[in-house]
Amino acid sequence: GNSVTQMEGPVTLSEEAFLTINCTYTATGYPSLFWYVQYPGEGLQLLLKATKADDKGSNKGFEATYRKETTSFHLEKGSVQVSDSAVYFCALTGNEKLTFGTGTRLTIIP
Amino acid sequence: GAVVSQHPSRVICKSGTSVKIECRSLDFQATTMFWYRQFPKQSLMLMATSNEGSKATYEQGVEKDKFLINHASLTLSTLTVTSAHPEDSSFYICSASGDRGDNQPQHFGDGTRLSIL
Numbered sequence: 699g700n701s702v703t704q705m706e707g708p709v710t711l712s713e714e715a716f717l718t719i720n721c722t723y724t725a726t727g728y729p730s731l732f733w734y735v736q737y738p739g740e741g742l743q744l745l746l747k748a749t750k751a752d753d754k755g756s757n758k759g760f761e762a763t764y765r766k767e768t769t770s771f772h773l774e775k776g777s778v779q780v781s782d783s784a785v786y787f788c789a790l791t792g793n794e795k796l797t798f799g800t801g802t803r804l805t806i807i808p
Numbered sequence: 809g810a811v812v813s814q815h816p817s818r819v820i821c822k823s824g825t826s827v828k829i830e831c832r833s834l835d836f837q838a839t840t841m842f843w844y845r846q847f848p849k850q851s852l853m854l855m856a857t858s859n860e861g862s863k864a865t866y867e868q869g870v871e872k873d874k875f876l877i878n879h880a881s882l883t884l885s886t887l888t889v890t891s892a893h894p895e896d897s898s899f900y901i902c903s904a905s906g907d908r909g910d911n912q913p914q915h916f917g918d919g920t921r922l923s924i925l
Contacts, residue, residue, distance in 0.1 A: 734916075739919075740918050741812075741814065741901050741916035741918040741919045742901065742903075744914075787851065787852070794840065794905070795842075795854060796842075796852075796903075796914060798851045798852050799851065801849075801850070803849075
């Protein structure tokens with residue numbers, strides 16, 4: 699079945715640091731890949747997505763590239779802000795269902 | 809963007825009470841709605857998938873009689889936790905998708921924190 703392996707946190711960085719959160723997946727066929735973000739006490743918000751190999755999703759300074767050869771979808775941001783503190787979930791779709799990674803809690807300190 | 813409203817945001821009630829949670833798509837028609845459960849500091853666990861006008865499809869291990877799902881219209885799905893007990897305390901999140909297909913993202917509500925005393 700489908701699965702998503704995500705870098706475990708928590709991750710703590712200083713403001714303006716470079717961020718990478720690793721995500722690899724196992725899936726049959728050609729899934730779409732997503733990053734969702736969850737702020738404290740809230741539901742999930744779609745951060746970015748990619749639907750085919752070599753696609754790059756980007757939003758709010760975050761980027762992730764769909765790498766089929768390494769089955770990866772790592773999330774990156776060049777300069778993080780305190781407001782980026784949240785839990786980040788990597789996910790893929792198969793049969794119209796989302797499979798989530800375990801989530802990575804990110805804390806940015808001023 | 810697509811907005812999903814979930815209500816109530818928090819419920820505290822006594823053991824044995826039934827609790828209904830509503831999930832509404834405000835600006836699009838939701839072909840499919842999903843219900844998830846999230847334990848503290850864990851990922852989301854899919855409980856069931858519902859399509860408008862048909863019975864919900866439950867994931868393995870989820871009790872159908874315990875978690876009643878109704879998807880009566882293209883903009884509303886409800887989850888009723890029947891005769892809730894403390895072990896049902898959790899964060900419940902709904903999501904909705906406007907189109908079929910794996911390329912379509914799900915849009916999430918803000919969740920409902922259920923606490924059973």
